[in-house]
Amino acid sequence: MLLQLSGIWKEYQIDEQVVFTALKDINLTIDEGEFTAIVGPSGSGKSTLMHLIGLLDHPSRGKIKIRNKDITILNDDEISTLRSEFVGFVFQSFNLINKLTVLENILIPTIYARKKLDYNPEEKAKYLIERFGLQGKENSYPNKISGGQQQRVAMARALIMDPKLILADEPTGNLDTKSGNEIMKLLKELNKTDRRTIVIVTHEADIATQTNRLIKMVDGQIVKI
Amino acid sequence: MxxxxxxxxxxxxxxxxxxxxxxxxxxxxxxxxxxxxxxxxxxxxxxxxxxxQFESLGTNLLRVLPGQPLRSGGFSGGPSSFGTIHFEEKDVVKLSRLRSLEVVVPVYYKSMDVVAGKNTEFATVYMTNSDVFKAINLNTEYGAPFTKQDVEKRSKVVVIGPKIAENLFADQKAAVDRSLKIEGQTFKVLGVLGAKGGGFGGPDLDSFIYMPYKTGYIFNTDKQFIILILKVKSDQSIETAKTEANDILLKRFKKDDFSIVEQGEILSAxxxxxxxxxxxxxxxxxxxxxxxxxxxxxxxxxxxxxxxxxxxxxxxxxxxxxxxxxxxxxxxxxxxxxxxxxxxxxxxxxxxxxxxxxxxxxxxxxxxxxxxxxxxxxxxxxxxxxxxxxxxxxxxxxxxx
Structure with a gap:
């Protein structure tokens, strides 16, 4: 078991009287090596769930355990460290930093790394650049390359710290079908050959069917696992 | 990275x-x-x-001033703290006997209109002895300084600063041996001094006129001096000279009526x-x-x-x-x-x-x-x-x- 959510609630205080409940009593276990899709209409809470899994947000109630360790009691620095080492993010809008080159973007997580890396980050970045077909773009700036290329840079960035878990939030949402398919192919490959655990949030049924496990959400609740 | x-x-x-x-x-x-x-x-x-500027005005100098103008490191009380006592020739004579002193220079000064031909300048006239040139490093650029004899003979001669020489005679060199009038009296210009600079809020030293003090008794009818400048033989004997001069002056003046200040004290003030x-x-x-x-x-x-x-x-x-x-x-x-x-x-x-x-x-x-x-x-x-x-x-x- 890689990740376990038990009795997770996420509530937002809209004003004094109104409380919006984004997640209701979520219980979910994700095992190592899984390739999971979280699907659901917009507003179903799937993004909120992903933010909780990605340690970007914390639940109002409930426990999140990573490898049997309760992380809801950790402080901000410890959470940041865990985020740096445990999760790799791929976002819908790529979220690259435009003032840094492709290579520098890929290296950002290593700048903030607290653990000693047992590999040379630059060499690893170059390997990932080659693996994802980005040769020659190392010193380009993100706004000078195509969307598909940008998303592959984001994937290289997500992998540079060698995380157990890759979280992809609508990874194909901003891409044309061809680029989207390429990204999906890479994600599948990462799951199959690298044995990485992958969670995709998507509203595209077509994408969801390519995964091994489907989690369907409606109104902040999991309706089908 | x-x-x-x-x-x-x-x-x-x-x-x-x-x-x-x-x-x-x-x-x-x-x-x-x-x-x-x-x-x-x-x-x-x-x-x-x-x-x-102080360095150029000579070293190892002591100034005897009336009153206590430099008390506690600053000018206290302003000009009014300059006392009413004056020094006389007998003080100069007594101080001159001190071994530690090289020269004693009495000074009386007065600002007056100085006329040469059509030009008139308002200038400070220093009435002093011939040792003043040595004591405060004054050198004549043209002509010569006045001498002891000029003082004794009450010669009607002056040595003038380069700036006033130019203002009065248009040319420094041409000023030598010319004459100028101060309050109706005619004086011959013996020499013109080299430039010292000054200005910038301080006294304009290059516009001073130096006159033998005995000649100056015309303007200084009480025969009194405002300041005495003492040049000490060596910087080791400054303290000794100060004490000795103080002892001599205490015979005639009260303790608070005069002060002996070192160049350095004035500088630090x-x-x-x-x-x-x-x-x-x-x-x-x-x-x-x-x-x-x-x-x-x-x-x-x-x-x-x-x-x-x-x-x-x-x-x-x-x-x-x-x-x-x-x-x-x-x-x-x-x-x-x-x-x-x-x-x-x-x-x-x-x-x-x-x-x-x-x-x-x-x-x-x-x-x-x-x-x-x-x-x-x-x-x-x-x-x-x-x-x-x-x-x-x-x-x-x-x-x-």
């Missing part, structure tokens, strides 16, 4: 993308540092200038006045540094708001709060330091130019201070915006559009 190198590169990119904004923001610090460094440099220059003035000016200039700091704080808040998304991305990729804090602090320090460096550079250029006329200079201390203060301003005024950036919730930041 090194952590700080990475942060600095990222800051440099933002600065180069907003060149105009970066420059305008550092301008406040630039002006602050420029004015503080310039004022410090001028203060140092003034101190050096005064010291040089003048310096302390200028130091206070300079400090006040620098303090006023330092206000502009605070204003500059506020400008930096303002722009850092704008920068943080513009880059909320970037902060969110960095947090998602593992940056801790303090990583974000450092990033923005480094940026504000660079911004402030940039202004400080430019201010320092501009100040150096101005001082380099000014040095042709005035011995102003920038010392290492003010360089360190300028850079230290501008870094400190960067930290102080950068910490609040940086804290704001660091405290953003990662999820809010990354969702921000």
């Amino acid at each position: 090194n952590y700080f190198l990475f942060i600095i590169k990222s800051a440099a990119f933002d600065f180069s993308r907003n060149k105009g904004r970066t420059f305008l923001t550092s301008l406040g610090i630039l002006i602050g540092v420029l004015s503080v460094v310039l004022l410090t440099a001028f203060g140092l220059g003034l101190k050096k200038y005064i010291a040089d 003048i310096n302390s006045i200028f130091a206070v003035l300079n400090t006040v000016l620098i303090a006023i200039a330092a206000i502009s540094l605070v204003v500059g700091g506020i400008g930096i704080m303002n722009i850092m808040y704008v920068t943080v708001t513009e880059r909320i998304k970037e902060i969110g991305i960095r947090r998602a990729l593992g940056a801790r709060k303090k990583d974000i804090l450092y990033q923005f602090l480094v940026e504000s320090v660079i911004l402030s330091l940039l202004g400080g460096l430019m201010g320092l550079l501009l100040a150096a250029l101005i001082i380099l130019f000014v040095q042709r006329f005035f011995p102003a200079y920038i010392d290492l201390q003010s360089i360190m201070l300028a850079l230290g203060v501008s870094s400190a301003i960067g930290v102080i005024f950068g910490v609040f915006p940086a804290k704001k950036a660091a405290d953003l919730a990662p999820i809010e930041a990354i969702r921000y559009e």
Whole structure:
């Protein structure tokens, strides 16, 4: 078991009287090596769930355990460290930093790394650049390359710290079908050959069917696992 | 890639993308540092200038003054504290017997109209003996100084400063052997002195007229002196000479009626006045540094708001709060330091130019201070915006559009 959510609630205080409940009593276990899709209409809470899994947000109630360790009691620095080492993010809008080159973007997580890396980050970045077909773009700036290329840079960035878990939030949402398919192919490959655990949030049924496990959400609740 | 190198590169990119904004923001610090460094440099220059002037007026000098004008290190009470006593020739004679003294120079001075042909100048006439030239380093450029005999014979001769020579006779050299009139009396110009400089608020030494004191009794009917200048034989015997002269004068005057001051005491009294003035000016200039700091704080808040998304991305990729804090602090320090460096550079250029006329200079201390203060301003005024950036919730930041 890689990740376990038990009795997770996420509530937002809209004003004094109104409380919006984004997640209701979520219980979910994700095992190592899984390739999971979280699907659901917009507003179903799937993004909120992903933010909780990605340690970007914390639940109002409930426990999140990573490898049997309760992380809801950790402080901000410890959470940041865990985020740096445990999760790799791929976002819908790529979220690259435009003032840094492709290579520098890929290296950002290593700048903030607290653990000693047992590999040379630059060499690893170059390997990932080659693996994802980005040769020659190392010193380009993100706004000078195509969307598909940008998303592959984001994937290289997500992998540079060698995380157990890759979280992809609508990874194909901003891409044309061809680029989207390429990204999906890479994600599948990462799951199959690298044995990485992958969670995709998507509203595209077509994408969801390519995964091994489907989690369907409606109104902040999991309706089908 | 090194952590700080990475942060600095990222800051440099933002600065180069907003060149105009970066420059305008550092301008406040630039002006602050420029004015503080310039004022410090001028203060140092003034101190050096005064010291040089004193040096050129002779060394190992003691001045006997009426009253206690220099009590407790500053001019206390203003001109009125100059007492009413006067020195007489017998004091000069008694003091001259002291072994420790080389010469004793009595001085009476009066400002009067001096006429040569059609030209009239209002000038200070120093009535003194022939030792004055040796005591305060006066050398004649043209002609010769007056002698002991001129004093004894009450010769109607004068030695004049180069500036007044030019004003009265159009040419320094031509002034020798010409005559001038002071209050209806005619005097022959024996010599013209070399230039000493002066002005800048102090006495204009080059416009003085020197006259044998006995001749001067025409204007000084009470035969009294205002100041006695004592030149001591060597600097080791200054204290001895001071005590001995004091003992002699105490026989005739009360303790508080006169004072014997060293050149150095006068120098430090003048310096302390200028130091206070300079400090006040620098303090006023330092206000502009605070204003500059506020400008930096303002722009850092704008920068943080513009880059909320970037902060969110960095947090998602593992940056801790303090990583974000450092990033923005480094940026504000660079911004402030940039202004400080430019201010320092501009100040150096101005001082380099000014040095042709005035011995102003920038010392290492003010360089360190300028850079230290501008870094400190960067930290102080950068910490609040940086804290704001660091405290953003990662999820809010990354969702921000």
